[in-house]
Amino acid sequence: MGVFCTIVPPHVLDHLARNGAGTARRTLEHDARERTRRRLTTALGTSAAGTPGSGQLAKVAPGDLLDHPARSLFDARHRDDLPGHETRTEGAKPSSDASVNRAYDGLGATFDTYLSAYGRHSIDGQGLPLTASVHYLHGYNNAFWNGDQMVFGDGDGEVFLDFTLPLDVIGHELTHGVTQYSANLHYTGQSGALNESVSDVFGSLIKQYALGQSAHQADWLIGSGLLAPGVSGQGLRSMKAPGTAYDDPRLGKDPQPAAMSGYVTTDDDNGGVHINSGIPNHAFYLVATALGGNAWIQAGQIWYDTLTGGHLPANADFATFAAATAAAALARYGDAAAPYHAVLDAWSTVGVTPAAAPTLPHQQPGHSQKV
Structure with a gap:
C-alpha cells in the first residue's frame, strides 16, 4: 500500500x-x-x-x-x-x-x-x-x-x-x-526526498511530452499556473534553480537547496522530503540539459531504468541513487557515450558522490520511443 x-x-x-x-x-x-x-x-x-x-x-x-x-x-x-x-x-x-x-x-x-x-x-x-x-x-x-x-x-x-x-x-x-509499484522508496529522509524527486522528474517530463518541448524549451517548474494572481512566485518548485520558485509573505521563501552544501536536516515533513528533493531534481535537470533534445528520451530513460530495474533498495540514499543512475546509463548507452558522463558530471555538480563505482548490470532491452 x-x-x-x-x-x-x-x-x-x-x-x-x-x-x-x-x-x-x-x-x-x-x-x-x-x-x-x-x-x-x-x-x-x-x-x-x-x-x-x-x-x-x-x-x-x-x-x-x-x-x-x-x-x-x-x-x-x-x-x-x-x-x-x-x-x-x-x-x-x-x-x-x-x-x-x-x-x-x-x-x-x-x-x-x-x-x-x-x-x-x-x-x-x-x-x-x-x-x-x-x-x-x-x-x-x-x-x-x-x-x-x-x-x-x-x-x-x-x-x-x-x-x-x-x-x-x-x-x-x-x-x-x-x-x-516499482522501487517503493521509503517516504522518509533521503529515500523520501528521492520519492518526491522522481515524481517531480516525471511530472515535468509528462508536461514536456504533452507540449512537445525540448529540455531547453521547458520551464522546469512544478505547479506553474497553480498560484493565484498576486502571489509572488512561479510555482511550487524549480528544478532549474531550486530555492527560487516563490518568495511571498504568505508562502515564505522557497527553501529548496540545489546541492548538498545546502542540505537541510530536519524532523519535519518526514525528514524534509519536499525540501531536499531539490538536490536530485537539479541533478536531473543538469543531465537533461547537457544531453539536449527531448528530456524523456535519454535522461528520462535512465531515471526510469533506475526506478523500475529492480536493483534500487527501498531505503536508497542520494549516493546509492546516483550510483544506480550511473549504472543504468552505463548499461544502456556505454561508458563512452554522453549520457553516462552527463550523469556523473551532474551528481558531482550537486555534491553527491556515488556510493560505489557503477557496475554494468544486465543490458536493458532497447525500446522504441516517440520523439
Whole structure:
C-alpha cells in the first residue's frame, strides 16, 4: 500500500496557517490526519489483497493490455467521502465541469507518456484503472495520491487555484503510484526526498511530452499556473534553480537547496522530503540539459531504468541513487557515450558522490520511443 503523498509541502501550509490563512490550517490538519490514517491502515493490513495500492494486483497477460487508459472521474462534492459521485468514464463525452475534464485529460496524458516513452501500461505496468476525484472538501489547498487514487482540491482562490490546472501536478502524483509499484522508496529522509524527486522528474517530463518541448524549451517548474494572481512566485518548485520558485509573505521563501552544501536536516515533513528533493531534481535537470533534445528520451530513460530495474533498495540514499543512475546509463548507452558522463558530471555538480563505482548490470532491452 502506498503512502499519502501531497503536492503542497507541509512547510508551505504551515507558513500560510501561521499567517492567518484558515483554509491552510484546515488543509494541514486534514493532511496530518490522513497520513496517520494511512500509516495505521498499512500497519494493520486492512487493505484487501487485489485492490489498487495493495501491491497484490492480479497479473494481466501482455496481450490483454490496452493501449489506452481506463479512467473514472468522480465529484467529491466538497465532502471527505471518496471517491464520490461518478461523473465521467473512459470514452464518455466531456463533462460540463472543467475540473473533471482537466483531470481526465491529465490522467490520459500521464498514461500516454509512460506507454509511448517507456512501454509501461498504466502506473503499475499492468493496466491499472485510473481513478480521480475533484472538488474535494471546501477550499482544500492540495492534491494527493493516497495509494489508490488521485484527489484534487479546488484551492482557496486566494493563494492556490484549482489543483487540476497544472498537468505536472497530475503527473507528479500519479508517479507516486509508479514508485509504489516499482522501487517503493521509503517516504522518509533521503529515500523520501528521492520519492518526491522522481515524481517531480516525471511530472515535468509528462508536461514536456504533452507540449512537445525540448529540455531547453521547458520551464522546469512544478505547479506553474497553480498560484493565484498576486502571489509572488512561479510555482511550487524549480528544478532549474531550486530555492527560487516563490518568495511571498504568505508562502515564505522557497527553501529548496540545489546541492548538498545546502542540505537541510530536519524532523519535519518526514525528514524534509519536499525540501531536499531539490538536490536530485537539479541533478536531473543538469543531465537533461547537457544531453539536449527531448528530456524523456535519454535522461528520462535512465531515471526510469533506475526506478523500475529492480536493483534500487527501498531505503536508497542520494549516493546509492546516483550510483544506480550511473549504472543504468552505463548499461544502456556505454561508458563512452554522453549520457553516462552527463550523469556523473551532474551528481558531482550537486555534491553527491556515488556510493560505489557503477557496475554494468544486465543490458536493458532497447525500446522504441516517440520523439
